[in-house]
Amino acid sequence: MEEVLNRVNNVKDLRKLNIKEKQKLADEIRELILKTVSKTGGHLASNLGVVELTIALHSVFKTPRDSIIWDVGHQTYVHKILTGRKDKMDTLRQLNGIAGFPKTSESEFDCFNTGHSSTSISVALGMARANKLANINNKVIAVIGDGALTGGMAQEALNDAGASNTDVTVILNDNEMSISKNVGGMTYFLSKLRTKKFYTRTNARIKMVTQKIPGVGKYIVRIAQKIKRGIKQVFIKKMYYEDIGFTYLGPVDGHDIEKLESVFKTSKSIKGPVLIHVVTKKGKGYKIAEENPDKFHSTSSFNIETGKPVKEKKDDYAKVFGNKLLELAKKDDKIVAVSAAMIDGTGLKEFKKQLPNRIFDVGIAEQHALGMAAGLAKNGFKPVVSIYSSFYQRAYDQVIHDICIQNLPVVMCVDRAGIVGNDGETHQGIFDMAFFSIIPNITIMAPKNFEELEKMLEEAVLLNSPVVIRYPRGGEGETKFEKCDNVELGKAEILKEGKDLTIVAIGKMVERAMEVSNLLKEQGIDCEVINARFLKPLDTCTIETSIRKTRNVISIEDGILRGGLGTSINELINESKIDGVHMKAYGYDDIFVQHGSVAELEKLNGLDAKSIALSIQILEKLSEL
Numbered sequence: 275m276e277e278v279l280n281r282v283n284n285v286k287d288l289r290k291l292n293i294k295e296k297q298k299l300a301d302e303i304r305e306l307i308l309k310t311v312s313k314t315g316g317h318l319a320s321n322l323g324v325v326e327l328t329i330a331l332h333s334v335f336k337t338p339r340d341s342i343i344w345d346v347g348h349q350t351y352v353h354k355i356l357t358g359r360k361d362k363m364d365t366l367r368q369l370n371g372i373a374g375f376p377k378t379s380e381s382e383f384d385c386f387n388t389g390h391s392s393t394s395i396s397v398a399l400g401m402a403r404a405n406k407l408a409n410i411n412n413k414v415i416a417v418i419g420d421g422a423l424t425g426g427m428a429q430e431a432l433n434d435a436g437a438s439n440t441d442v443t444v445i446l447n448d449n450e451m452s453i454s455k456n457v458g459g460m461t462y463f464l465s466k467l468r469t470k471k472f473y474t475r476t477n478a479r480i481k482m483v484t485q486k487i488p489g490v491g492k493y494i495v496r497i498a499q500k501i502k503r504g505i506k507q508v509f510i511k512k513m514y515y516e517d518i519g520f521t522y523l524g525p526v527d528g529h530d531i532e533k534l535e536s537v538f539k540t541s542k543s544i545k546g547p548v549l550i551h552v553v554t555k556k557g558k559g560y561k562i563a564e565e566n567p568d569k570f571h572s573t574s575s576f577n578i579e580t581g582k583p584v585k586e587k588k589d590d591y592a593k594v595f596g597n598k599l600l601e602l603a604k605k606d607d608k609i610v611a612v613s614a615a616m617i618d619g620t621g622l623k624e625f626k627k628q629l630p631n632r633i634f635d636v637g638i639a640e641q642h643a644l645g646m647a648a649g650l651a652k653n654g655f656k657p658v659v660s661i662y663s664s665f666y667q668r669a670y671d672q673v674i675h676d677i678c679i680q681n682l683p684v685v686m687c688v689d690r691a692g693i694v695g696n697d698g699e700t701h702q703g704i705f706d707m708a709f710f711s712i713i714p715n716i717t718i719m720a721p722k723n724f725e726e727l728e729k730m731l732e733e734a735v736l737l738n739s740p741v742v743i744r745y746p747r748g749g750e751g752e753t754k755f756e757k758c759d760n761v762e763l764g765k766a767e768i769l770k771e772g773k774d775l776t777i778v779a780i781g782k783m784v785e786r787a788m789e790v791s792n793l794l795k796e797q798g799i800d801c802e803v804i805n806a807r808f809l810k811p812l813d814t815c816t817i818e819t820s821i822r823k824t825r826n827v828i829s830i831e832d833g834i835l836r837g838g839l840g841t842s843i844n845e846l847i848n849e850s851k852i853d854g855v856h857m858k859a860y861g862y863d864d865i866f867v868q869h870g871s872v873a874e875l876e877k878l879n880g881l882d883a884k885s886i887a888l889s890i891q892i893l894e895k896l897s898e899l
């Protein structure tokens with residue numbers, strides 16, 4: 275029985291509850307999240323870990339006047355439940371339902387959109403500075419995980435905030451986990467801090483007691499803080515956060531609402547930047563997730579009793595990539611793998627198990643991953659980096675400056691390329707072809723199926739220059755292709771000959787091209803289907819010959835149109851001066867794509883086979899044949 279949750283529709287209701295009721299509320303919220311995510315899929319373990327933290331935050335801070343910026347934003351289900359969206363939880367991550375991440379368009383309580391890691395402290399500091407300039411006295415709070423703290427942007431922001439003399443609060447949600455166990459030197463430091471329970475109590479008590487003394491309270495706090503710092507220096511040689519300008523409070527038990535509220539109240543009266551160190555357990559309250567927090571970081575729908583996925587997981591591109599890379603690395607000891615906190619997601623788990631010295635997990639640090647890979651390549655190794663498409667966005671300069679200008683042989687695998695579905699606009703991998711294709715020295719390929727990915731990887735590690743291989747989330751399509759030619763640099767593959775219409779597609783959209791071709795055949799239109807394989811260098815010869823024959827061409831790609839395959843074919847038509855050609859490009863047209871299933875989103879954007887085949891523009895042109 276959801277006795278308390280039934281009464282809590284918004285933060286005002288929450289603030290009326292006593293501590294016992296809030297504790298009961300926490301249990302009920304956990305149940306709702308478990309029930310929801312077991313059906314919709316989503317980020318389970320991170321949300322179960324922040325139930326008390328979120329309750330305490332909304333109890334003490336006056337949201338939405340005070341702003342909470344959630345780093346990554348995958349842990350905001352509790353926040354959504356408490357801020358008026360409880361009844362929409364069954365629509366979580368579904369098309370037209372509530373998003374899995376904060377969205378300013380969804381609620382005034384979502385004060386900033388997030389999805390990518392390590393941005394919250396910068397944004398919070400910007401907001402706090404704006405408040406200061408405008409004489410507005412509202413609080414700004416960044417909630418950041420220990421994983422997200424490994425990101426360079428977070429470190430840059432801490433550096434700036436520490437010396438800013440600005441009232442900004444950073445809440446470090448430390449659960450010792452990124453998606454997997456957190457990595458890097460910062461984790462050693464945090465584990466030392468975590469054990470210093472003594473200081474929490476001292477800190478909070480000094481402030482609580484002394485601030486109650488009228489007149490001299492503030493003065494005493496300052497002296498006490500100085501003494502406290504002195505003591506701390508004796509026990510913790512380098513009190514890093516205080517040294518760079520923060521007042522450090524903690525560590526606090528992140529599942530004790532009373533303690534959390536107490537430390538948050540204390541923090542409100544402290545001038546300048548404050549860092550509150552909160553220790554939580556990922557997956558808290560659901561034993562199966564507590565024991566497997568990495569598996570339940572992000573999950574598809576599952577059975578609550580057993581924790582088993584509803585649909586058995588089939589092989590996917592990431593796994594095929596990981597297995598093939600391991601096979602190649604066993605034969606060539608110059609091959610090394612690089613991951614930015616995504617060993618499991620990118621299929622490198624087995625590689626790590628079998629060749630632990632030849633894989634580097636650098637944390638949520640895509641810029642560093644690529645810079646470091648450039649160094650490995652410069653000194654004679656063949657680094658293969660696997661990063662999700664949308665996360666390459668933040669390492670663009672490293673691709674240009676560290677890798678491509680020096681023409682270094684780094685293989686950049688772009689996982690989750692194209693539409694990823696329910697994670698929504700921050701995660702859709704639709705920009706990579708456009709932003710990679712304009713960089714000199716780079717080769718860009720995309721496989722139509724698993725077999726072609728393996729062949730492309732074989733080819734990529736032999737090339738002595740930067741290579742991108744992009745492939746989608748999940749498995750290959752249903753189509754069994756009759757052939758899979760060996761991969762030859764810059765060579766496309768003609769899958770079907772025809773005389774009326776040339777269809778050029780790349781990557782997973784090659785299957786779509788075959789479907790379109792079959793549908794059009796029923797209408798008497800004979801298509802030539804070309805698997806481009808390479809976006810760069812494009813096989814202009816094969817494509818031009820086909821266009822000259824059919825005089826009608828369409829391109830299909832799972833990326834933003836400008837700068838992608840369609841743009842390249844249009845350029846080819848113009849440069850080769852092929853007159854009287856009807857051309858239409860199918861892809862995502864100048865748009866950020868929302869959340870929903872991949873199939874729904876493709877249909878919505880006119881990219882399913884039926885929509886393409888029925889596309890009025892094409893049929894009009896073709897009727898002239």
Ligand SMILES: Cc1ncc(C[n+]2csc(CCOP(=O)(O)OP(=O)(O)O)c2C)c(N)n1
Binds near residue numbers: 423
């Ligand atoms: C730039 C970027 N790289 C990778 C990811 C994928 N990712 C999402 S959550 C996460 C781990 C976050 O760990 P932490 O901040 O500690 O939060 P927790 O889930 O443990 O609460 C990662 C790597 C991302 N969202 N953004």
